[in-house]
Amino acid sequence: MAESSGGNTFLAFIVGALLVLVVILFLALGGVNLFTGGGSGGPDVDVDIQAPAPGGGDGGGS
Secondary structure (H helix, E strand, C coil): CCCCCCHHHHHHHHHHHHHHHHHHHHHHCCCCCHHHCCCCCCCCCCCCCCCCCCCCCCCCCC
């Protein structure tokens, strides 16, 4: 038992790499949204932008 082979180290490396890969895929596919704290989406934002009428619309006439 005093000697250990390099096979166990290699196996641990492969298992660790697979675990990291699974975590990266989970996060990339939207498992947890890190920017909103993992909640159900974010706040509902409704933006209404209206441009002024052509010609300024100020009635200056100049």
